[in-house]
Amino acid sequence: MSIVRTALPLVLLTSVLTGCAGLQKTDWPTCAAVGGVVGAGLGATESSAWAGYGALLIGGTAAAYCWVHGDGDEDGDGVPDSRDKCPGTPPGVRVDADGCPPPVPAPVVEEAVVVKEEVIVIRDVHFQFDKATLTASDKEVLNTIATRLKQEASTAQLTVTGHTDSVGSDAYNQKLSDRRAHSVVEYLISQGVPRSSFVSVAGAGESQPVAENKTADGRAQNRRTEIKINR
Template identity: 85%
Template sequence: MSIVRTALPLVLLTSVLTGCAGLQKTDWPTCAAVGGAIGAGLGAIESTSWAGGGALYVGGMAAAYCWVHGDGDEDGDGVPDSRDKCPGTPKGVQVDADGCPPPAPAPVVEEPVVVKEETIVIRDVHFEFNKATLTPGDKDVLSAVATRLKQETSTAQLSVTGHTDSVGSDAYNQKLSEKRANSVVKYLVENGVPQASFVSVSGAGESQPVADNKTADGRAMNRRTEIRINR
């Protein structure tokens, strides 16, 4: 019985201290409570009067051991220093099991939307009456169009189509629309738009109206030049 009384306290005390070594420094109250309970039990083995002293003694030893040998958490992120691979994490930052902030999400790069096909409709180019000769006002309009087209990439392909209203014969309007389309292209090239960019120049005559030819406004809408851009 005396051997048991001698060995049992040592075994229990060693178990308490070993368990406390795996805790954090801030867990010393837990170590003190567990140590106190075991100390009280050990003291009671000797006599009832020893219970209080055993609780105080063993509880104090366990708390001190836990504080000295326990694992710290200097940055307060909840991960013990022995496992913290990212010490010094700012307070309030969420961390993973290794004490490291999660990697920042990759930035979302939005690809610019490229419009493959676009049509520029020129209605303010009226030419001289019944001719394909550009007026000074026409040239002002086309100068702005030339500036716009020169901003396109070298691979852009331009298709120009001339349109007329229904006044006159079909054959006459067909030829007039072709002449006007060529006049537009000639002016654009003279103002810096590469000749190689134009893949087709044609006339549609009066065959593709976009408004009613029975009214003056409708006929004005139908007299137009369209430049289709294929990128």
């Protein structure tokens, strides 16, 4: 019976300390309480007088061991310090199993779609009859076009082509369309569009109709100036 009384305290004390080793430091009061109960039991095996001393001795030993060897959580993120790969996480931040905040997803950058080529068709510029002289209403239309073109990058290249209907000879319409195209360009330049932006100014005469020349409406559509923008 004396061997049992001698060995039993050692076995129970070892069990308590082993269990405490896996606890966090915040659990040391529980560890101490368990140690105290065990200590009281050990003391009772000798006599009731030893119960109090056993509780105090074993409980204190268990609590101290737990505090020294227990695993803490200093940043309070729920991950023990021994496994926390990101110590010092601010309060309230969600963390993964390693105690680290989840990676911030890379921002999605949408590339702006740039239209490489665009054609502005001007049909409301009528000029004076049989001339390349701009009227007041023509200039109002071109003022809007000039504002639009000045917003283009300096690298944009502008190609201007004048067109006529089929009234008159081919040769005459060719020259007339060329004069009108140059008249439009010179006015746009006077309104602030860089001259260097214009890479080509020419007339196509009646060679590129977009509608039938048999009707007044069709001929009106064919009398036009086209500005092609290459970016």
